[in-house]
Amino acid sequence: MSTAIVWFRNILRLHDNPVLSWASDCDGIDTIIPIYILDDKWVNQSNHSPTVNRKKFLYESILGLNRNLEEKLQSGILIFSGNAVEIFKSIFEMLDTEITWLLCDFCSEPEGLKSMDEIQLLLSDSSIQTKVFPAVSTILDIEKVIRSEDFINPKSLKDIDKIFANNLETDPDGYLVGESLAPPKQIKPNINVMQSLANNDILSKYYIPFTDLQQEAMKIDSNLETGTHYFLGGENEALVRLKRKVSDSHNFVNDFSKPHSVSTNEQGNPLEPSTTGLSPYISNGCLSVRLLWNECRKANFNSSHTKPPESLLGQLMFREMFYLLSRSVENWDDDNANTNCKPIEWGEYDEPKVTAWELGMTGFPYIDAMMRQLESTGWMHHLGRHAVSCFLTRGQLWQNWKIGRDIFDRKLIDSDWALNNGNWLWLAGVAPFSMPYYRVYNPCPDSKSSLNAETVDADFIRYWVPELISFPSKYIFEPHRASLEIQRSSNCIIGQDYPNPIVNRKESRKENLIRFKESNANLSKGN
């Protein structure tokens, strides 16, 4: 009798799940025990913990996985919370003769690597074999690529293009990466052992009954305000969205151009992204990025489609780039001893300004709308993320990017360690792959800007900054410039009902450009 533990780490799905598929196909494995381990940070909430939006999405995703396992494969999954090493230690002690395999997906985050190292150390003298599946959260096998002889840190599309060409099977266009796996047709859960683990005294402090998680998710949901539960977690929801936005929308995919997408929302629905809105499903493991890649390729059936970097495939290529860099660059998440981060002399931490930024009270309606949307829904359009992160760092407030990085990490339902750090490095202008620092985003992108459609953005602002609901579009990006008469007739006095701008955007931009230039000059002098 051979039993394998299938540890679902960042893979909350049945489709394209190489771990589960391998376990179900392997002749040497008679039964399996699916396990999910919830980190303590989700259970014991503090001011630094992920927000309830993130928690809700994750819990729904776990519950969705459990439901799919029950309904489609007559299984289920054991849910524990706590330190994975301790939990496995207890399980292995209890079942040392029964368990033959520990199978899981590779996690590239520092915490994930550390716990896997500890578990492998724990098992070094045992007869239990471990097998870690690469390329589950990514298209590329990250470790294999960064260890290949000719690997250099990628910093452009050209570099990542070359890496794809050298590491993936390609079609004549250089794109095909192989089919994603269908869900396994059947698995053999060891229901008896699963029940005994669930009822075990030693494990009881870690074990979380499915119903507890369900109640917690429902409790969060009912406490949230209407309009904030727009994204529902889980694989089923991910696949419905994939079909609607990608597979059934060839024109959308073929015309997709990130820099020109409306930065706010789809017309007619203030909560529906103008982009795919698939990012939370990818980062929570509900959707295979390989499946998404292949569906995008299928949609590109003629030659007149957008190409990387602006296309959807381009976006996914940069995702792989950041994953590679997050493993090959030391101190990826720091501004110190990070070869991909220039040590710019950012200003002292300015609490009132950072708070105004975080709460959407800067007096810049576009910035405030974006930050309020983030606070309330856990999601923000990519171009909005550009605008607000540029505003906090090199654009206006001259604050260290790590401050914003941490706030994003806590709030974004699509939070991803490699990508969040990469994007902040990029936007702060400190990385080799950054655009030139003097290209500063305007926090008031009015109708003159080619990036934004006037009416859509104005409505977006009115939705998230209801103080300005009656303001004319002409002044909605800079309401303090409207006459007192207009402010009165719009029922919003600036400085009273809505803040005055916390900085002069043009002056701060100018000062910051000089500061950045000076920091750069000091660097090249070796100071």
Added chain:
DNA sequence: GGATCCGTTGTAGCT
């Protein structure tokens, strides 16, 4: 080896 080009997605003002 100095000049030139280019970089995932800038802005403002003009035609």
Added chain:
DNA sequence: AAGCTACAACGGATC
């Protein structure tokens, strides 16, 4: 409405 130009000007790759 889309495209041009000036703005100010980094840093690595390429010629």
